[in-house]
Amino acid sequence: MTASVASVLFCPVTFNLAETTRMIEVARALDPAHRAVFMGYEDDFVHLISEAGFEYHPCSPSWSAQERQRAIDFDQGKAIRSPFTRELVAARVAVERRMIRQHRAAAVVIGSNVTSMISARAEGVPLYYPVPFALTGPQVRQVRRFRFVAGQGPIAGTADRIATAAFRWVYTRAPLAPRALSAVAHANGVAPLRTVASLLEADVNLVTVMPWELDDFALPENYQRVGPIFARLGGEVPALVRTLAAAPEPLIYLGLGSSARRELALAAATQLGTLPINVLAPIRHYLEPGDVVPPNIHVTDLLPAHLLGGLVDAAVLHGGQGTVQTACATGIPFVGMGLQPEQTWNVRVCQRQGNAIAFSPQHVSKPAFLTAVRRVLDDPAYRNAATRVRDQYEREDGAAAAARIIEAALPGRN
Structure with a gap:
């Protein structure tokens, strides 16, 4: 099998930590004969791309901090108003089409950068999306209960099935995609994006989950399971971590990714500060000058969390797939x-x-x-399960699987 040099354009949302690192891992797994090129609009995690040694092109228009928060709230279903104006969408699509042509990209790999759904298709370039399975169209169409309604009884079950059915219709059939996306798609000769589900579906969707996460689900032809893909940040474990791990108190990792809020970071730190434990908290990007946390909360910048196995006793996480997968791969039980x-x-x-x-x-x-935190610390069943899951993760390499699928369709591949 031989490969000629081809350019692959990566378009993550660069203020989203999980997406940026997921793209980096796939780019690392590509055959070195190919050229990985990154572009993005915000600069929050661009340094990770540069530190990984990849070519990066800053583009505009970018979002303000307020618009980024509005995008996160829209993504999390907390707001109806979208930051996608027609002017912004049209400008970004034009920039992306120019980047595709300039670098002669043979494939485009995205996170949730929805304007790429328009630009790549307008340029006739195949679009790949390494994506969690949850909230994809196939998952929403097939899931029986989302558990929007708490409780185990028949009344709660019936109410939740009704809520799930309503959500399914809204998500997969209602024309709720921002109108700007449909208008700009039409102007670029591309089928309009009308539903929320259409904003999360590329030409080839690379599902970043374990086999048991797909139990009772069937994947359409344009979906392929590749396995977990999570950050492997460069650098060594700081001396502070090893010092805390050697202390007699249990060590908790507080990881809130990039989609939480300052209020949650402070509340979790305050509560954990009441326990006889040490807490390793890479939450500095959430805190403001003057914020005070308890003395046993050790605030840091982002850490190479994939190296914390055997050093951390348990974790408190925000539930993002990359953060969750890192805990699973390192055998750390957690409260999510x-x-x-x-x-x-x-x-x-x-x-x-x-x-x-x-x-x-x-x-x-x-x-x-605090009761939940004590349970994952003290009950050996959680540690045993975490060890079993870690052993299963060792047999997976989602980034390599994704790279092989992308390479198989590149020009010159025999």
Whole structure:
């Protein structure tokens, strides 16, 4: 098998940590004969792309901090108003089409950068999306219960099935995609994006989950399971981590990714500060000058979390797939606080495996939160389940599987 040089354009949402690192892992797994080129609009996690040694092109128009938060709220179902104006969408599509032509990209790989759904198709370039299974069209169409309604009884079950059916219709059939996307798609000769589900579906969707996450689900032809893909940040484990790991107190990892809020970070840190533990908290990007946390909360910048196995006793996580998968791959049991339906699903999948407890972020200031943390620390069943899940993860390489699928369609591949 031989390969000629081809360019692959990566378009992550660069203020989303999980997406940016997921793209980096796939780019690393490509045959070195090919050229990986990155573009993005915001600069939050661009340094990770540069540190990984990849070519990066900053583009505009970018979003303000307020618009980024509006995009996160829209993604999490907390707001109806979208930051996608017709002017912004048209400008970004024009930039992306120019980038595709300039670099002669033979494939485009995206996160949730929805304007790429228009630009890549307008240029006739295949579009690949390494994507969590939760909240994809196939998952929403087939899931029986999303558990929007809490409770185990028949009344709660019936109410939740009704809520799930309503959500399914809204998500997969209602024309709720921002009108700007449909208008610009039409102007570029591309089929309009009308439903929420259409905003999360590329030409080839590379599902980044374990086999047991697809139990009872069937994948359409344009969906392929590749396996987990999560961040492997460069650098070594800081000396602070090893010092805390050697201390007699248990060590908790507080990981909230990039889609949480300052209020949640402070509330979780305050509560954890009341326990006789140490907490490793890479939440500095959420805090403001003057914010004070308890002395046993050790605030840091982002850490190479994939190296924390054997050093951390348990974790408190926000439920993002990358963060959850890192805990699974390192054998760390955790309390997961999903901030939106996809993240809640990620945590519940692990709860069924026995290595996690699902908890509502709305109740983080209540005593039940600390009870959940003590359970994952003290009950050996969670540690045993985490070890079993870690052993299963060792047989997976989602980034390599995704790269092979992309390469198979590149020009010159025989």
